[in-house]
Amino acid sequence: MTRLRAEFERLAAEAPQVDLTERVVRRARRGRVGAVGSALAVLVVVALGASVLTTDSGGDTVSARADAALPASGVSPVSYAYYDWCGESLEPGKMSRLSGLECLQWRVVTRAGDTFRMPEALSVYTKQTKSNYMNTAAPLVITADGSRIAYYSERDERFAVRDLASGQIWLTPQTVPIATMVKTGGVITLSPDGRHLGVNVSGSLNTVVDVESGHALDIPSGWWVQRVGAGGSPVVVSDGDRLGSLVDGRVIPLTEKAWNTIGWLAADGRTLAYLTRPASDDSRPTLSESTPKDTRIVTVDTTTGKVLTSSGLRSAPERFFPMEMGPWLSPTEVVAAESVAGGDWGKTGKGIPDIGSVTYAINIRDGQVRKLDTYSFSAWAGGLTLAGF
Amino acid sequence: MDRYEGFREFLRARQQSLMRSSYLLCGDPHQAEDLLQTVLIRVARNWHKLAKDGNPEAYARRALINEHISWWRRHRRHLPLMGPPKASHDPSVESVNRLALGQALDRLTPRQRAVLVLRYYEDRSVQETAELLKCSPGTVKSQTSHALGRLRVLAPELADLLNDADAKEAAR
Numbered sequence: 257m258t259r260l261r262a263e264f265e266r267l268a269a270e271a272p273q274v275d276l277t278e279r280v281v282r283r284a285r286r287g288r289v290g291a292v293g294s295a296l297a298v299l300v301v302v303a304l305g306a307s308v309l310t311t312d313s314g315g316d317t318v319s320a321r322a323d324a325a326l327p328a329s330g331v332s333p334v335s336y337a338y339y340d341w342c343g344e345s346l347e348p349g350k351m352s353r354l355s356g357l358e359c360l361q362w363r364v365v366t367r368a369g370d371t372f373r374m375p376e377a378l379s380v381y382t383k384q385t386k387s388n389y390m391n392t393a394a395p396l397v398i399t400a401d402g403s404r405i406a407y408y409s410e411r412d413e414r415f416a417v418r419d420l421a422s423g424q425i426w427l428t429p430q431t432v433p434i435a436t437m438v439k440t441g442g443v444i445t446l447s448p449d450g451r452h453l454g455v456n457v458s459g460s461l462n463t464v465v466d467v468e469s470g471h472a473l474d475i476p477s478g479w480w481v482q483r484v485g486a487g488g489s490p491v492v493v494s495d496g497d498r499l500g501s502l503v504d505g506r507v508i509p510l511t512e513k514a515w516n517t518i519g520w521l522a523a524d525g526r527t528l529a530y531l532t533r534p535a536s537d538d539s540r541p542t543l544s545e546s547t548p549k550d551t552r553i554v555t556v557d558t559t560t561g562k563v564l565t566s567s568g569l570r571s572a573p574e575r576f577f578p579m580e581m582g583p584w585l586s587p588t589e590v591v592a593a594e595s596v597a598g599g600d601w602g603k604t605g606k607g608i609p610d611i612g613s614v615t616y617a618i619n620i621r622d623g624q625v626r627k628l629d630t631y632s633f634s635a636w637a638g639g640l641t642l643a644g645f
Numbered sequence: 646m647d648r649y650e651g652f653r654e655f656l657r658a659r660q661q662s663l664m665r666s667s668y669l670l671c672g673d674p675h676q677a678e679d680l681l682q683t684v685l686i687r688v689a690r691n692w693h694k695l696a697k698d699g700n701p702e703a704y705a706r707r708a709l710i711n712e713h714i715s716w717w718r719r720h721r722r723h724l725p726l727m728g729p730p731k732a733s734h735d736p737s738v739e740s741v742n743r744l745a746l747g748q749a750l751d752r753l754t755p756r757q758r759a760v761l762v763l764r765y766y767e768d769r770s771v772q773e774t775a776e777l778l779k780c781s782p783g784t785v786k787s788q789t790s791h792a793l794g795r796l797r798v799l800a801p802e803l804a805d806l807l808n809d810a811d812a813k814e815a816a817r
Contacts (some may be wrong), residue, residue, distance in 0.1 A: 274660065277653050283682075333678075
């Protein structure tokens, strides 16, 4: 055996253990109907060019089609989820006419290209008032491996985590009335193993819940949960200006005041990546004022607070300003996402605008930025959640 | 009679081996699982015929290669690697060579990657590889040479490993 063969053997040994038997038989039994469905799903993706979602030739938005509801179990990993207000333009205070329509629901898209509605996950607030127009939809997050989804269940008035393969659903012990969600909104984050759910509903709930045991960890006042590691630790929190690590019920600040976009923990479970821009004394830089030169990619050891790497950005687009960060691509690159149209979002002079996200890889050592993918769809309003963000 | 009679047994016996090949082709566990599932559904739908007069595993392996190349063309720009960091990415426990090889493979074309997996992992002859890739033996040799050359550029630290492979190749 050559040494190359031996390395291939070792690489191959990293392949996950799987048992696809029943899943494959079940899908095969669907026969021709399923085959046609799969082919259609692929055609949609192929036809989209740079977009993952688009309008069809008739001009209807994708959501106008009646996708199947998410099956009770046996769903393969999800790549992203989105909603688009049924293709309607957003007029806060006037959207209740859409209440109950299937096309309002979150759509989850698997890595294989299947799209499903997710009726149990609350999507948009059709009864939102004009004065609160920025709070348009209930949150939904997907683990980086695409195996679990967290969302707000309107029926239960609780947050929920669903395992897509087994179909098992865990509800948080705490309830949050729908009226509170509409009024204040909620932010959630899910640990990479999909077991620990961080929830922040302003003035109502600020906690990390082990959804499998029901055990909850309260977050100290003034801080809210941003990231939770696999197994429930570390818990990374923010007070809006600083990042901190929650240890024994106490927050140990990890950063000074700055405008941070927080990333995820690395495979070692303790190294955290984030983008940071200086906080101005009197006011923060606006999107139009900020340039990539103001931004640094930093990694910090969440257990010691020691900064491990810090680099300015290189080869970044002119107005690069990611507001979200996702998983690590490799030991040296993390993913960040910014809005498709950046500051031009919502300019409608050219017809229905494209909305969505563009993902970039950022090297933590030298700050090199490279574009990865575009997830966009044509709609007047909507939202997109990528797995691992 | 169950139309999938024997299929479950086949899968239980061979799916992990197929999964390893799929993983080497994709470099990502979730894509590998998706790819294998797609191929196995096709095997299941043709099981009656394959079980009677075919070689299901050979069919599955050929389909893996073809589907991988086809997927890469269709999805490369649309489905980035969104999975969690691979467990092997902890440098403290990771072989430098394995890490370098995995990363360099990610930057090969699907055919170059496939030819290396077939020749150096599955240990297939030039002729067998040519049949699987539906090309001439000469093309397999040139693709192999190009792929190894590309690995040398992408991962100079693999030079010893690749020289070893070259020597073996010359002796074949």
